[in-house]
Amino acid sequence: MAGPMFSWKTRFIFFFVACLTTGSATSQVPLLMWSSESLPPLASPTAGHITSSEQLSAYLYSVFGSGSHTVLLFLQDKLSKDDFTIFGGVFGNKEESAFKNLEAAVQSSTASVTLPALEWAGLSAVPALLQETLAASPLLVDADTLPHLSINTSASNLLLINLPYCSELYKSCREVFQDNDEIIGKVLRFMKSRDLPYTAIYTGLQPSRVIPETSVASQPVGRSLLQAVEADVKPPIVYNSSDGPCIMLWAQNLNVSFSKTPSNWIDLAAQTPTLTGSTCNSSNSLLVLNYPSGHVLRFSMSQRFYPVSARSWFTLDSVQLEADGTAASFSGRRGIYAPAEYSFHCQSVSSFQDALLVPDTSGQNSSDWSLRFIDFQIQGFGLANGTNFSYASDCAGFFTVGIWMGLLMALLMTLILVYGLHMILQLNTMDRFDDPKGPSISVPQLE
Structure with missing residues (x-):
């Protein structure tokens, strides 16, 4: 759907009506594209169509x-069309919409595609x-x-702006979407102030909501008990050396943040x-994770024999983060350790x-970065196979x-x-009493 053929209101109404239409159960992400220049026309997709x-x-x-071309790619960690339905203001008060800058940008653009x-x-x-x-490498900004x-407008540019998804750690989902919308508005205002032509794309790195697809033919005929469909669990990260698997890591979330801004x-x-760059041997292991966004995480581990406990222990010596030309280092010796044969x-x-990860005070950028790993498990030595961790030593004390x-x-x-x-047991009854018939006690008065 291109810009000149339909009004902004028509495009957004169609987009949100399509959001409510039941389609296939395959994983999907929405994509919005708008430009300060012209865009080739695109036929309007029918309701429920998956591009x-x-x-x-x-x-x-x-x-x-x-x-x-200069392309602004606003890439959110997770995004689904239901997010627009829940946090947008199309069916309610537009003042409550979390996408004010996004809607205004699409409305004022020369052309747009939904x-x-x-x-x-x-x-x-x-x-x-x-x-x-574009034949251009992405630049994280x-x-x-x-x-x-x-x-340089004489060459193609791909500017990547990462946007977080709500994790309920500090803010609600609506507040996170509003913050993301402010970032989009700030970037677009800069491009407009410099009079730079651009094409912007807003989409998700992965869906935030996935409906599992179940085959009707495989369902048993007749009555059956309702049961929850187990969610797919992502496999752990395994580094294999020439002698077999030697390092394994798994985490539900590996959250990083600059300037401690949630x-x-x-x-x-x-x-x-x-x-690339990972190594391991009998005494030291290094796991290097190179991400497409430009971030690099390095987990450095070592194991030593301690005579006091008569066994070998491994420690996570440091976690190093590289991004945007800066490096930060964190020490894990404070509390990240386990027996060498455990995870x-x-x-x-x-x-x-x-904090189990202590920022390195000698580094200039360590205090500017924050790390938070959720449901974190790592093993650098004694892997029996490449599919399962050994017995886990948990950080939670008894x-x-x-x-x-x-x-x-x-x-x-x-x-x-x-x-x-004790006080009650020490109470005793009196063993003698005054005789009421006897002479009264006289107390002489002194004049």
Whole structure:
């Protein structure tokens, strides 16, 4: 759907009606494209139609096949069409919409294209397709560093702006979408102030909501119990040496943030890294995760024999993060350790709250970055096979703060009870009484 043929209101009404239409259960992400220049026309997709990757590739080649272009790729960690329905203001008060700048940009653009359901083909499908089409490497920028960037319009540019998805750690989903919308507005205002032609794309790195597809033919005939469909669990990251698997890591979330700003959290676990630079031997292991967004995580581990415990232990010596030309280092010796034949597991490993990762004070940028790993498990030695972790040594102690408080209060109440019983047992009855018939006691008065 191209810009001159339909009004902005018509395009957005069609987009949100398509959001409510039931389609296939395959994974999908929405895609919005608008430009300060013209765009080739695109036939309006029918309700429930899923745009394939081949169709998107053909259209992008028609847009960027010739000449130089500056593309702004607003890539959110997760995005689904339901997010527009829930947090948009199309069916309610527009003042409550979390996409005010986005709607205004599409309205004021020369041309725009809306794909409510784009077939999701992988974490790096859209960035890789744009990189191939433009013949330009993506440059990771943000709204604060963009004004200091010199953009050469005589060559094609692919500017990547990562946007976080809500994790409910600090803000609600609506607040996160509003912060993302402010970032989009700030970037677009900069491009307008410099009078730079651009084409902007807003999409998701992966769907935020996936409806599992069940085959009707495989369902048993007759009555059956309702049961929840188990969600697919992503496999762990395994590094294999010449002698077999030697390092394994798994995490639900690998959140990193610059300047300790919650709205800038990026979940690296949503991307597929390469392991170039990883090494391992009997005493040291190094796991290097190179992500498409330009971030690099290095986990350095070592194992030593301790005579006191008569066994070998492995420690996570340091975690190094590289991004945007800066490097930060964090020490894990404070509490990330386990027997050499075990793995280490912790529900939350962070550098700022109950910190198990301590920023390196000698580094200039370590204090500017924050790390938070959710449901984190790592093993650098003693892997028996490449599919399962060994027995996990958990970071949670047997006695928590609440348990200690309860034990101390119980001990205090017990002491009070024992003292009270002791006082009661010491009470004795009087062994003699005054005789009422006897002479009264006279007390002489002194004048």
